[in-house]
Amino acid sequence: MKNSQLYKGSLTTIIMKLLEENGRMYGYEITQKVKSITKGELNITEGALYPALHKLEGEGLLDVEVEKVGNRLRKYYKLTEDGQKETVNRLAELEEFIKNMQTLVNPKINPDLQF
């Protein structure tokens, strides 16, 4: 993932947001979706994606479904009821974080500080 230190903490929120919008998704689909939305700027690595999915599943925020697709089994993830509630909280938290970072990094945007 591009500049992983900065994005690392937001990975689970990104996954949850995608699942909220798309219903159910499988691992590979998530990596491709992120790549296409960010036009290749952000690339979720496989080594980070699956542990994050399994962690969310273990916490009861995601549910799994398995289907036979062609000659192989595919595992889909979707948000549980708890997961949907948690997505709202985490997104609010992330937005707050982005707002604060913007104020810190670019204080000129804040009209209160302008003369």
Place this chain on the structure above:
Amino acid sequence: MNKERKITDEEVKQLYAFTRKHFVEYYDLQTELVDHLANAIEEKWQQQPDLSFDDVLKQEFKKFGVFGFMDVVERRQLALTKKYRKLLWGYFKEYFKLPKILLTIILTVLVAKSIQHIHAVIAPVLLFSILIFSLFRFFVLNYRYRKKVRQTGYRWMLEEIIFRCGSVPVFIFIPYQVIEYVYDKEYSAVGQWILAAGVVLFAIYQYIILYVIINRAEVHLEQTYPEYKLLKQ
């Protein structure tokens, strides 16, 4: 050239073998990784259909980093062990709610009264007996699990955690010091009750990990792995 080149059945088998070769022994994780690799390879073939299966596989595997699948396996193990502990705690709590709390109370009273009226040695004898019995049961369960894996050819991570009692030795609670400490001593009345409660808690814990969760294993496995049910059909 064929633009719609797809992974063949034979290549799916090769992908399973590839995950096994890279230390992914559990079917649940193998399946997910096989689908991931297959998707990635097919995507690559859309741009370069002439590339060989082995070459693309190598490229895609590199994306998992220097440790390959190991990190994924380890973190999955952590997540499922956490899940196991949650299940365990859920069953344990039942013994402090009606109706099971009555059983907990009756057993505690029985043990406490035996210590008071018969002899204090009852406590270490009980602890030691539970321990020996648990050890025996633990080995039987392991044998049963190994036999099942041999028969079915599939290993499921959660099943292994359940049958190995959380991958933490059952005897983490080993009350050796307690046995040594409680042997040949006189106790205050409060001490006797604490000791009795300790014996009963130990017995309940062992009963849950060695019987309750084992008997409910199928239910938990089907909940965790939809493919578990699929394979049984």
